[in-house]
Amino acid sequence: MANIERQCDNLPYCTWTPWSEWTNCSSDCNGSSKRTRQCLDFSGNAVDKDFCQGPYIETMKCECKKTFEWTDWFINDLNTYEVVEQRNEIVMHKNNILPKHEQRVVSLKYCDNCGGHTYHFKGKDFLM
Incomplete structure (x- = not known):
């Protein structure tokens, strides 16, 4: 992940990258998976997630595998x-x-x- 060198002065100019792929489930049964994204300034540099609106991480529960x-x-x-x-x-x-x-x-x-x-x-x- 890039170092944060700059902050957005105006929130609308900061945007999210596309979501990453979902991670593998953390366990075979009742685990969770997550995906993340980065907040970028108008030049495409990574900035703190607080400068973008919305979540930077999503999680979902994984179904139990056939046992x-x-x-x-x-x-x-x-x-x-x-x-x-x-x-x-x-x-x-x-x-x-x-x-x-x-x-x-x-x-x-x-x-x-x-x-x-x-x-x-x-x-x-x-x-x-």
Whole structure:
């Protein structure tokens, strides 16, 4: 950053440079990012930010990065006429304390020619 050698006598002659690029987030989860700009006099020399109107810095909150991946669906429970499938979360971040899971109920199709009380689901036969 250039040394301040001159000050603007009249505020309207001082202008801001364009905003810098946003910085990287300060952390993976709930961090912040910032960007800055410089105050310039009419000759293009850097002057104290107080000679320009408005903020010289902007900050924004960063969203948390994805902290998990889902496993493939697997059969968790079999009972008459339905299958409960479940998939689990694989935690990838130390701040994610409670593992999660999702469940869904899917219909079984009765298999007439399989013998007994057999149902068919995802290419597999289940005897109930």
